[in-house]
Each structure stands twice: as C-alpha cells, then as structure tokens.
Amino acid sequence: MTLFLQLGFQGIALGLVYGLIALGFVIMFKGSHTFNFAHGQFVAIGAYVVLVLLPRMPYVLAFIGAVAITVGLALVVERLLIRGLIGRSVTVVVLATLGISTMLHNAVLMVWGVGSHDSVGPVGAGTTKVGSVVLPNSALATVAVSVVVLAAVAWFFQRTRHGLALRATASSQEAALAQGIDVGRMFALSWALAAFLAVTASIFLASFPRVVSPSIGDLALIAIPAIVIGGMDSLMGAVVGGLVVGLTQVLGSNYLSDIGGGRLHEVLPYVLMLLVLLVRPYGLFGSRSIERV
Amino acid sequence: MSVLTSPPAPRDAATPAPRAQGLLTRGRIGVLLWIAAMVVLPLVLRSELWLGIGILTLIVGVGALGMQVITGLAGQISLGHAFFMGIGAYSSAWLGADKGLPWWLWLPAAGLVAATAGALVAPVAVRIRGLYLAVATLALVFIGLYAWETWTSLSGGVNGRPAAPVLFGDQDLSLGIMAGDQVILDAFQAWWYFALAILLVVMLLTHNLKRSRLGRAFMAVRDKDVAAAVVGVPVTQTKTVAFVISSFFAGISGALLVSYMGYFTPSQWHLMLSVDFIAMIVIGGMGTVSGALLGALFVRAMPEVVNHASGFLPFVRKGTSTDGGITGPLLSGFLYGLVIVLILLFEPNGIRALLLRAWRRLPAPLGSSRERRKTS
Amino acid sequence: MSRDASPASDGPPALRTTGVSAGYGAAGTAVTDLSLRVPQGQVVSLLGPNGAGKTTVMRAVSGLLGLHRGRLTGGRVELFGKDVTGARASQRVRAGLAQCLEGRMVFPGLSVAENLASGGHVRRYRGGALTEARDEVLTLLPRLGDLLDRKAGYLSGGEQQMLAIARALMSRPKLLLMDEPSLGLAPRIVEQVRDIIVSINEAGTSILLVEQNARMALSISGYAYLLEGGRVYAEGTPEALEQDNDIAAAYLGAGTAPVTPRGADS
Numbered sequence: 001m002t003l004f005l006q007l008g009f010q011g012i013a014l015g016l017v018y019g020l021i022a023l024g025f026v027i028m029f030k031g032s033h034t035f036n037f038a039h040g041q042f043v044a045i046g047a048y049v050v051l052v053l054l055p056r057m058p059y060v061l062a063f064i065g066a067v068a069i070t071v072g073l074a075l076v077v078e079r080l081l082i083r084g085l086i087g088r089s090v091t092v093v094v095l096a097t098l099g100i101s102t103m104l105h106n107a108v109l110m111v112w113g114v115g116s117h118d119s120v121g122p123v124g125a126g127t128t129k130v131g132s133v134v135l136p137n138s139a140l141a142t143v144a145v146s147v148v149v150l151a152a153v154a155w156f157f158q159r160t161r162h163g164l165a166l167r168a169t170a171s172s173q174e175a176a177l178a179q180g181i182d183v184g185r186m187f188a189l190s191w192a193l194a195a196f197l198a199v200t201a202s203i204f205l206a207s208f209p210r211v212v213s214p215s216i217g218d219l220a221l222i223a224i225p226a227i228v229i230g231g232m233d234s235l236m237g238a239v240v241g242g243l244v245v246g247l248t249q250v251l252g253s254n255y256l257s258d259i260g261g262g263r264l265h266e267v268l269p270y271v272l273m274l275l276v277l278l279v280r281p282y283g284l285f286g287s288r289s290i291e292r293v
Numbered sequence: 294m295s296v297l298t299s300p301p302a303p304r305d306a307a308t309p310a311p312r313a314q315g316l317l318t319r320g321r322i323g324v325l326l327w328i329a330a331m332v333v334l335p336l337v338l339r340s341e342l343w344l345g346i347g348i349l350t351l352i353v354g355v356g357a358l359g360m361q362v363i364t365g366l367a368g369q370i371s372l373g374h375a376f377f378m379g380i381g382a383y384s385s386a387w388l389g390a391d392k393g394l395p396w397w398l399w400l401p402a403a404g405l406v407a408a409t410a411g412a413l414v415a416p417v418a419v420r421i422r423g424l425y426l427a428v429a430t431l432a433l434v435f436i437g438l439y440a441w442e443t444w445t446s447l448s449g450g451v452n453g454r455p456a457a458p459v460l461f462g463d464q465d466l467s468l469g470i471m472a473g474d475q476v477i478l479d480a481f482q483a484w485w486y487f488a489l490a491i492l493l494v495v496m497l498l499t500h501n502l503k504r505s506r507l508g509r510a511f512m513a514v515r516d517k518d519v520a521a522a523v524v525g526v527p528v529t530q531t532k533t534v535a536f537v538i539s540s541f542f543a544g545i546s547g548a549l550l551v552s553y554m555g556y557f558t559p560s561q562w563h564l565m566l567s568v569d570f571i572a573m574i575v576i577g578g579m580g581t582v583s584g585a586l587l588g589a590l591f592v593r594a595m596p597e598v599v600n601h602a603s604g605f606l607p608f609v610r611k612g613t614s615t616d617g618g619i620t621g622p623l624l625s626g627f628l629y630g631l632v633i634v635l636i637l638l639f640e641p642n643g644i645r646a647l648l649l650r651a652w653r654r655l656p657a658p659l660g661s662s663r664e665r666r667k668t669s
Numbered sequence: 670m671s672r673d674a675s676p677a678s679d680g681p682p683a684l685r686t687t688g689v690s691a692g693y694g695a696a697g698t699a700v701t702d703l704s705l706r707v708p709q710g711q712v713v714s715l716l717g718p719n720g721a722g723k724t725t726v727m728r729a730v731s732g733l734l735g736l737h738r739g740r741l742t743g744g745r746v747e748l749f750g751k752d753v754t755g756a757r758a759s760q761r762v763r764a765g766l767a768q769c770l771e772g773r774m775v776f777p778g779l780s781v782a783e784n785l786a787s788g789g790h791v792r793r794y795r796g797g798a799l800t801e802a803r804d805e806v807l808t809l810l811p812r813l814g815d816l817l818d819r820k821a822g823y824l825s826g827g828e829q830q831m832l833a834i835a836r837a838l839m840s841r842p843k844l845l846l847m848d849e850p851s852l853g854l855a856p857r858i859v860e861q862v863r864d865i866i867v868s869i870n871e872a873g874t875s876i877l878l879v880e881q882n883a884r885m886a887l888s889i890s891g892y893a894y895l896l897e898g899g900r901v902y903a904e905g906t907p908e909a910l911e912q913d914n915d916i917a918a919a920y921l922g923a924g925t926a927p928v929t930p931r932g933a934d935s
C-alpha cells in the first residue's frame with residue numbers, strides 16, 4: 001500500500017507535467033487552430049536554456065530568462081512560419097509543424113550536441129516523509145508549482161479580458177474580429193502561453209530522470225495521448241489526460257515490469273488513446289464538432 | 294451570404310476529366326520520355342551518390358504512391374506509413390531471409406501482410422478524421438516501434454537483422470548480374486532496373502485506380518464525406534479500401550527498402566519516416582502520380598545533396614556533434630524542415646505546380662496547343 | 670426615427686464609401702465601384718438578391734474581407750469622416766463601428782454574460798463599468814437578463830439574434846452594421862427585431878441594414894440602396910423606390926404576400 005501511494009504520487013506529479021505540456025497543445029490548437037507537433041521542441045529548448053543560464057544566476061531568474069527566450073522563439077515561429085498557413089488543410093498544417101519540429105530539433109543538436117547533461121532541478125534530491133510514505137521533494141515541488149500554474153491559467157481564461165478574448169477567438173475567428181478583438185494578437189498570445197507552459201513543464205521533466213538531453217523533445221510527444229484521451233479542445237481534458245498518462249506510466253513501469261520487456265508502460269498511453277478513440281472519438285471532455293477539424 | 298463569397302465549387306468529382314485527343318497526348322509523351330530517361334540514366338550516370346539517391350527514390354516512390362492514395366486521393370491524413378512499411382519489411386525478411394522464399398513470393402506477401410494490418414486498423418481509422426486520424430496513426434508508429442524493439446527473435450532487437458536478398462537464379466541483385474564472367478549490370482544498375490520495374494507497375498495501378506470508379510469515390514470522400522454519402526458512395530467501405538491499398542504499397546516499399554539496404558534496425562520505422570512520406574506528397578503535389586514521384590526525389594535527394602555540399606562549407610565540421618557544432622547531417626536536417634515550411638508557404642501546390650508553370654512558359658513543343666489539363 | 674429624404678447634415682456621415690471595389694481571389698470582383706452613404710442618425714438599408722454583393726459591402730466596411738480571402742481592390746471607406754480604408758477590424762470597432770454578422774454567430778460555448786462581455790472588448794470595461802454597460806443594453810433587450818448564465822449555444826434562434834444585437838451594442842457603437850437580422854426567424858420575432866432596430870436608432874445609433882426582407886427594411890429606413898451584380902442598381906427613399914413600378918415589381922416583392930422571412934440563404 002505504501003508503495004502504491006508513493007507511486008501514485010509520483011504518477012500524479014509526472015501527470016501534471018504532461019498536463020502542462022498538453023495544456024499548451026490545446027491552447028495553441030484552440031487559439032490558432034494549429035496542432036503544433038513542434039511543441040515538444042519548445043519543451044526541450046526551455047530545459048536547455050535553463051541549464052545554460054543556471055550557473056550565472058539564481059534559479060528563478062534562469063527560469064524567467066528561459067521563459068523569455070522560449071516565448072520569443074515561439075512568437076517568431078508563429079508569426080513567420082505558421083500565420084501564413086492559417087485556414088489551410090489539416091495535412092498542410094500538420095506537415096508544417098512537423099517540419100518546424102525537425103528544424104528546431106536539429107538546431108538544438110547544433111547548439112547543445114547529442115550528449116546529455118546533468119540537470120539540477122528547482123529543488124534538491126531530498127525526500128519528505130508523510131506517515132510511512134516517502135515522497136521525493138522534486139515530486140512535491142512539481143505538484144505544488146503545477147497546481148499553482150494551472151489555477152493561474154484557469155483564472156486567466158475565466159476572469160480576464162484577454163482570456164475571454166482568447167476563448168472567443170477559439171470559438172469563432174470571424175465573430176471575434178467583429179467584436180474588435182485583434183485575432184492575430186490572440187494567435188500570438190496562445191503561442192506565448194503555450195511556450196510558458198512548456199518551459200514550466202521542462203524544468204520538472206528534466207528533474208524526473210535528472211538529465212537534459214535532446215530526447216526531451218520526443219518525450220513531450222507523450223502529451224499527445226493525453227490530449228486525445230482528454231479531448232483535443234478541452235483545457236480540463238488536457239490536465240485529466242495528462243494525469244491518466246502519468247499514472248499509467250509510473251504504475252505500469254512498476255507493476256508491469258515482468259511483461260513485454262519491462263517497457264510496456266511506454267506504449268500503454270498510446271494503446272489507451274486508441275481505445276478512447278474507438279469508444280469516444282472526441283475524447284472524454286472534448287466537443288463532438290472537433291472531429292471535423 | 295452572397296454567392297460570390299463562397300469559393301468556386303470544386304469540379305464534380307464524378308465527372309470524368311475530358312480526355313485529350315489522340316494517342317500521343319502531351320501527358321503520354323511526358324511519361325514515355327520519363328521512362329526512356331529512367332532506362333538510360335543508370336547507363337550514363339557514373340556517380341554512386343546519385344545512383345544511390347535514384348534507387349532509393351524509385352523504392353520510396355512506391356510508398357509515396359501509397360501515401361498519395363490514402364491522403365492525396367481519399368483525403369485521410371495518415372502518420373502511420375512508417376508502421377506499415379515496417380510490417381512489410383519484417384514480413385519480407387522473415388519469409389525471404391529466414392524461410393528462404395524467392396522474391397516473387399516475399400515481395401507480394403510483404404504487401405499483403407501490410408494490407409491486412411491496414412484492414413485491421415481500418416475499423417478505427419474510418420470512424421475518425423482529420424487531426425484525430427493523424428494522432429491515431431501516430432500511435433501506430435509508437436506501438437510498432439515498441440513491438441519491433443521487443444520482438445527480438447524477429448527484429449534482432451536494437452542491433453537489427455539482415456533483410457531478404459533479391460535472387461535471380463543464383464545471382465544476388467546486390468552483387469550485380471553476370472553472364473559467365475561478363476558483368477551485364479553492376480549492382481547499382483541491377484537494383485535500379487528492378488526498382489524501376491516495380492515502381493512502373495505500381496504507377497500504372499495508381500493511375501488506373503485514380504481514373505476508376507473507386508478512385509472517383511476516393512475523391513468524393515476527400516472533397517466531402519457527407520455529400521459523398523448522399524450521392525451513394527459508401528464512405529466507410531471506400532475509406533477502408535483506401536487504407537488497404539495504401540498499406541499494400543507501403544509494405545512493398547518497406548520490403549524493397551530493407552532488401553536494398555541489406556540490414557535494418559527497428560529505429561528506422563520512426564515517426565520521421567512517416568513525416569518524409571507526407572512531405573513527399575504535399576511538397577510534390579497532392580493527388581497526382583507525378584507529384585508523389587517528384588516529392589520522393591526531393592525528400593531523398595535534398596538532405597543528401599546538402600549533406601554532401603556541406604563538406605565544402607567552412608563552418609560545418611566533420612564527425613558527430615557531441616556537445617554542439619554544425620555538422621552536415623544536422624544542417625541538412627534543419628534545412629529540410631525549413632524548406633518544407635517555405636514550400637508550404639510560398640508554393641501551396643507543390644513542386645509539380647512549380648514545374649508545370651515553368652513548362653508552360655516554354656514555347657509549346659510539337660506545335661500543340663497549350664494543354665491546361667493536369668497530366669499525371 | 671428620421672425618415673426625411675434629405676439626411677441630417679450635422680457633421681460627417683457615419684459611413685461613406687467612395688468607389689469601393691472588392692473581390693475574392695480568383696472568383697473575381699464581387700462589388701464594383703460602390704459609393705454609399707449613411708448619414709448620422711439614420712437607418713439606411715442595402716437590398717438586393719442573393720449574390721448581389723451585400724455581405725461583401727459589409728465586410729469591406731468592417732474590415733473582415735481578409736478573413737474570407739477577399740481584398741479591397743479600389744475605393745475608400747470613411748467612418749465619421751475618418752479614412753479607415755486600410756485599417757484593421759479592431760481599429761474600426763474602436764472608431765465606433767459594431768456589427769451583427771449574418772447567421773448571428775454568437776459564441777456557442779460561452780455564456781450569455783460572456784458573450785456580452787466579449788462585445789465590450791475594445792472598451793476595456795473594468796469591474797462595475799461592465800455591469801453598467803450590460804444593464805444599459807439589457808434595458809433594450811430585457812429577455813436576455815434572465816439568460817445570463819445560459820450557454821449561448823442553447824438559446825433559440827430568436828434569442829441568439831437578440832444576443833448578437835446586444836453583444837454588438839456592448840461597445841456603445843455610433844454605427845451598427847446588421848447583416849440579415851431577420852433571417853430564419855418567425856414572423857413574430859421579426860417584428861420584435863424590427864422594433865429593437867428602431868429603438869437602437871432612436872437612441873442615436875446610425876444603422877446600415879442588409880436585408881432580403883425588403884419590406885421590413887424599407888419600413889424603417891430613411892434611405893435605401895438596391896444592389897444587383899455588385900453595383901448600385903437604384904437608390905432613393907423608400908417612397909421613391911416603391912413608386913418606381915419596375916423596381917417595386919422586381920425587387921421589393923410589390924403586391925405579394927406579407928412579410929415572410931426567407932428560409933435558407935446560400
């Protein structure tokens with residue numbers, strides 16, 4: 001039971017990280033009608049930039065610096081490479097973001113190389129004991145920060161003028177324009193928000209196997225099953241889907257280690273996602289109409 | 294809303310395109326010239342780099358046509374091409390290398406196994422569309438990767454395994470074709486003609502498919518699911534058939550690919566391979582045979598050329614980039630991604646449209662009138 | 670309501686277009702050399718058959734052509750004497766323009782209250798100011814007051830039309846564009862919409878009204894333009910147009926049955 005609780009907590013922590021990444025996907029998808037397969041590279045870039053800045057400044061400043069740089073990059077990519085494709089077919093937009101992903105991935109390798117680097121993480125390697133359950137501090141920090149960030153995002157969407165404008169834009173670009181909402185700025189805002197979430201996720205993702213390597217970009221793709229399970233256009237679905245994936249992976253890696261070469265947990269989210277598609281093609285929280293996109 | 298605000302209605306997909314007059318239309322002349330060039334090329338081309346690119350282009354051309362069927366014609370975006378190619382590759386290796394069957398058995402079998410996999414996936418795939426289909430097929434790639442890596446008795450695990458050889462009698466295609474001591478065709482030439490022959494068959498199949506009732510049903514589904522159902526096209530069944538045909542071509546292409554390379558690993562069947570195939574048809578030109586082939590050439594040649602040329606660039610270093618630095622493969626990967634996006638932005642109809650426009654600017658040869666009909 | 674033929678001449682017109690031409694990519698020109706004027710304080714209607722270019726005119730005025738891959742190919746658009754020809758949609762809304770799009774286009778997933786708040790986007794209402802503006806709008810459309818927490822997608826067609834109008838009013842516009850507000854509504858609701866338009870106008874907002882329901886439009890307009898094939902075919906006061914027998918017969922449905930809302934448009 002103790003083990004289960006420990007694993008469960010780890011799973012929730014990892015799931016929240018996936019949830020942050022998945023939320024970024026969904027925000028970009030809703031805000032600019034672009035399913036951005038390059039989002040994983042923003043996560044990787046965020047992790048690397050934190051790593052580079054860290055020896056020179058305190059953690060918080062390194063984080064803010066990484067957010068600034070990654071958001072800036074996301075804005076440039078959106079404006080120069082994506083904006084011109086709005087309204088084109090799904091195939092074209094998917095290929096474009098995959099192309100951008102390839103570009104960024106190779107750029108990351110050019111700058112930082114194929115090797116992996118040790119990562120520090122925002123908190124040390126200590127543990128905290130709650131009853132008989134031993135919880136790593138990194139997982140506790142992950143949960144605490146993720147919950148705060150998710151609450152802030154929810155507040156932004158529900159309570160602020162720009163949050164409302166972003167939701168309006170997601171609902172109908174034409175009607176949003178008619179209200180005087182600058183739709184181009186909403187596209188940019190959605191990408192900036194997603195990039196911020198990517199960097200936040202990256203510092204915790206880098207503290208799970210405590211390394212930063214180019215594979216982080218691919219690792220972030222696991223957010224895709226999360227989104228599909230939750231429903232592609234649902235903010236809440238993204239977080240719930242992330243939790244499902246995180247728990248599946250952590251519990252699976254422990255309890256299913258004897259079957260399928262001990263790596264079954266890596267593909268379980270994808271299997272789960274196919275099952276969800278079979279039963280409920282628009283996800284647990286998604287709206288039906290999205291199927292047509 | 295005024296009528297003029299809606300985009301011009303697409304040409305009724307059920308109406309066949311007007312046939313050009315005569316036996317020697319501009320399109321047919323083009324195809325014959327192309328075939329002639331393909332036959333002569335390996336005899337005059339002495340660059341192993343370009344021969345290799347050419348052979349790989351012919352091989353992946355088969356897969357690109359499969360992609361064209363599912364995405365270009367039937368409008369269903371699939372990221373699962375790498376998965377079906379992998380299935381073809383492992384089937385062929387098992388039958389050809391482990392069981393010792395001849396190529397004329399393992400090659401069609403590879404296609405059939407992949408097609409069967411396509412038929413098994415279809416019930417899920419036909420229910421969803423657009424982005425959902427893209428990510429569902431993406432899941433296939435990751436599940437496939439896992440399967441290949443863990444099924445070590447078939448795949449050899451991460452170390453890989455040998456592929457099935459193409460044998461004519463006791464002659465291995467990869468060693469060239471000899472008559473006694475006389476080399477008739479070297480290995481490159483032999484593989485070129487073998488791949489060309491198979492590609493031609495697949496091209497002919499695709500071309501006829503496109504003009505058949507089934508092909509028109511594909512396009513009706515692509516242009517509008519609901520409308521297609523209304524005019525009596527069985528949408529689910531049509532999509533299933535498109536999946537099966539596409540997977541069949543993918544399986545053949547995968548089998549040929551590994552047989553040409555001789556040895557292969559599970560990591561080859563990664564998402565990136567699927568991306569290459571989508572790039573081929575979108576960059577080449579959606580929905581046409583020639584577009585798929587142009588795209589295949591672009592995708593195969595562009596990285597190789599950049600990689601090759603980067604040897605002459607001062608800022609590019611040799612070896613691998615362990616802790617940063619621009620190397621040839623990285624630069625070519627970066628430019629590959631960039632060029633894809635730029636073409637999407639500035640030439641939405643792909644290289645084929647670009648070439649056609651250039652072609653039309655030339656004074657019309659053979660005194661024929663400017664032909665506006667799309668040639669495939 | 671000002672129904673006099675010579676429009677009030679205090680200040681520049683709310684809207685003036687001069688020689689406007691617009692089209693959509695390869696589809697050619699949808700509107701050619703179109704000049705029209707909405708004097709301040711008036712209701713002006715834009716009539717014509719399907720495909721005459723009415724919606725295109727609206728988009729040229731509101732800055733939404735680009736969204737539909739359309740383009741202004743010539744001419745000039747002025748709002749209250751200010752040239753907005755190249756301005757973005759948001760700038761035009763800030764200049765006092767608001768619009769009710771054809772087909773209502775409320776945000777279905779947002780509540781009625783949120784829909785209304787989005788209409789006030791450019792005014793940057795804070796706290797109490799938003800409620801104040803909303804209450805002001807709701808005096809004109811009281812029914813919506815009971816539906817504030819309802820998702821807009823669950824409203825009836827008539828309620829959605831009311832919401833679309835209310836949303837447009839949230840920015841306190843000086844000029845309101847209305848594209849087919851009576852479309853697809855029951856005759857009783859059309860009457861209500863008509864009365865609301867009259868009240869909005871009486872409160873001082875100029876209105877450019879696009880309608881297929883010519884009788885309804887003319888009954889509240891001070892001036893009307895008749896569009897055909899992207900050009901102004903005729904213009905004048907409702908009385909003048911109705912007196913021209915050819916026009917009345919061909920476009921205004923003279924002598925036919927009472928006002929019936931058209932069904933599906935394009």
